[in-house]
Amino acid sequence: MSELNIRNWVYINDQEAVMNDEQQFSFKKEDTADQKLEQLYRSLGVAYPKFFKMDAQSKLGWASAEYLCEGGKVFATNAPEERALVLSNQKSSLDTDEQYQQSLNNQEEFLPSPSVFVYTLANIVAGEICIRHGIKGENNFLISERFDAEALVNYTRILFEEELCKQCLLGWVEAYRGRFKSILWLVEKGESTDDRLFTVKNLNQLYQKSEL
Amino acid sequence: MTWITGIGTISAIGWDVASNYRSLLEGKDGIGYTQYIDTYHKMTLPVGEVKWSNEELISFLSLDNRDIYSRTELLAIKAAKEAHDHAGLGGVKDRTRIALISGTSVGGMDLSERYYKGYELEGKGELVSKFRKHGCYKHTESTAKALNIQGISTTISTACSSAANAIIYGARLIEAGLADIVIAGGVDPLSKFTINGFNSLKILDTEPTRPFDDSRVGLNLAEGAGYVVLESEQSMKQRGVQPLGRLLGYANTCDAYHQTASSPEGKGAVLAMSNALKMAGVIPAEVDYVNVHGTGTQNNDLSEGTALKTVFEGKVPSFSSTKSYTGHTLGASGGIEAAYSLLAINNGVVYPNLRFKTSITDLGLVPQQQVEYKTVNVVLSNSFGFGGNNTSLVFGK
Amino acid sequence: MSELIANLKQQIVQQLNLVDIDPASIDENAPLFGEGLGLDSIDALELILLMQKNYQIKVATAEEGQKVFSSVKAMADFIVANKKA
Structure with missing residues (x-):
């Protein structure tokens, strides 16, 4: 098989959004997660009202994919079925699970919200990204105690080897109690340079760099 | 080529594969009101509950009854063990060549929601230890430990297709030579969380569900676990076991x-x-x-x-x-x-x-x-x- | 009635997180679903909650909701009819 090349990468943590080594946005320390994510959305200059209905994790994933896919441009040459998505994190949808649980504990006003419940699944952020970018190939969500570059690389390599995709978005997305962190890669076949080779080492290196 | 050499399951219609099969042939469903969950909807929304209590599961599995287990772990270990034993994996010496891939949507939610109120009231205290079983990956760890599986183990969470995706991932591990044998499937427990959630989406039937009928109004939420043992042709031949079929x-x-x-x-x-x-x-x-x-x-x-x-x-x-x-x-x-x-x-x-x-x-x-x-x-x-x-x-x- | 309609528009924007929509700009006679605000089936369920929370009125099923939530005006009419009853 020919090499797999990292075409784009992006990480977003509590301080900044960085794509391919260039800072895209920097957050003010005093702002809340909600404010930060809304600023990010505004800075992207895309009208997508659905954004405001998402939970923090989906907003984060959505914004990360927006950078990574250059507003959808990266998919110009491939069909929706040839695009795949593999995400991972540790806490699944715990942030929204807790919010939903609180509404179940509210005895005076027992009105659990359907729109909150919808986001109490890890893979809803994957669904949101697929809807936004018309990704109709394989999508999966792996849960592990810590960032597992090996699992992501194995999984993605097999997708390419089985010719199930021509492009794959993969990485880690997690938002919990006002803090967030995403790190995503867009991988495709092609010539690569050492620092853009799709390897466990390169993924781990970038992950380290994105840690606060 | 990926073969299947064992299956295991526990559900509302039976303790094991044999009893599930009997119920399927006899047309006996497992839908009824919950015995084990203290939900607001316990007398209005029928569910597919596994008929055995956590205590009975712990005792059957000979687990240390001083420890705390989520129902998720117990159901997973029960069904995965059945699949494991069915395939005769007890005799496999190199445990690093056996992988475990398991899917779940709520993880240890059943356990956490029992303690969540106390957690909120009392803040972080001893209760924190009860939440260590919450993570979706926890039941996979416990199952791997209970069955002494030392190969790759991963948890998948893609809602209602989780177990099916675990089976896909398992098959690929075998095709890629990363494992010889994979126990793959999934588990979910009933919880107030999902009962109320699906109820808020207004897709639960107050009667036993009628799939593909014109009058259908919704589903009955349920719990259970199901696993298959996937195996490479070479490993199967070496062990001299008969397959149940192929993926x-x-x-x-x-x-x-x-x-x-x-x-x-x-x-x-x-x-x-x-x-x-x-x-x-x-x-x-x-x-x-x-x-x-x-x-x-x-x-x-x-x-x-x-x-x-x-x-x-x-x-x-x-x-x-x-x-x-x-x-x-x-x-x-x-x-x-x-x-x-x-x-x-x-x-x-x-x-x-x-x-x-x-x-x-x-x-x-x-x-x-x-x-x-x-x-x-x-x-x-x-x-x-x-x-x-x-x-x-x-x-x- | 006009006050009820104005309140409803506010509540809809809030309940459905329509962050960039000015409540006053919602046409009370225009269909709520299918066009305009881009609402979906989950929004319909949220509107059922809105009716219960703010007006103590129960809309039993999503099907009933389709009629009740056809427009802001229809919602207001439903509230008036059910409050008197």
């Missing part, structure tokens, strides 16, 4: 339509089914039985039915939703239904879709209505999840 093909696609609803034409479902059949090298006319996703909601059955008609060009083979027996076990359903599919192949039988009376208007599809013994060479099994995550598996002799 001929599989596919996962995204509907990319809505977070929870399926597209009206079932585009993602069509793509999943046809890609899986293509990979299996099977033409639609060769499929003997389809174990449909068939949740019994307005949206799923109409969308899936439309997709079936597209894939099979109007000539839909025998099909039924065994969720009419078990209820919808969410992340476990793909594992439980994989076991049912293999039983269908090995026993040459297809199961009825309980409580069906009238075809869905505009669709005109009639599911299997009684137990029928016939040659079953190829089974297609569907699992579709929220997030538009659609999976189809093809099993064969």
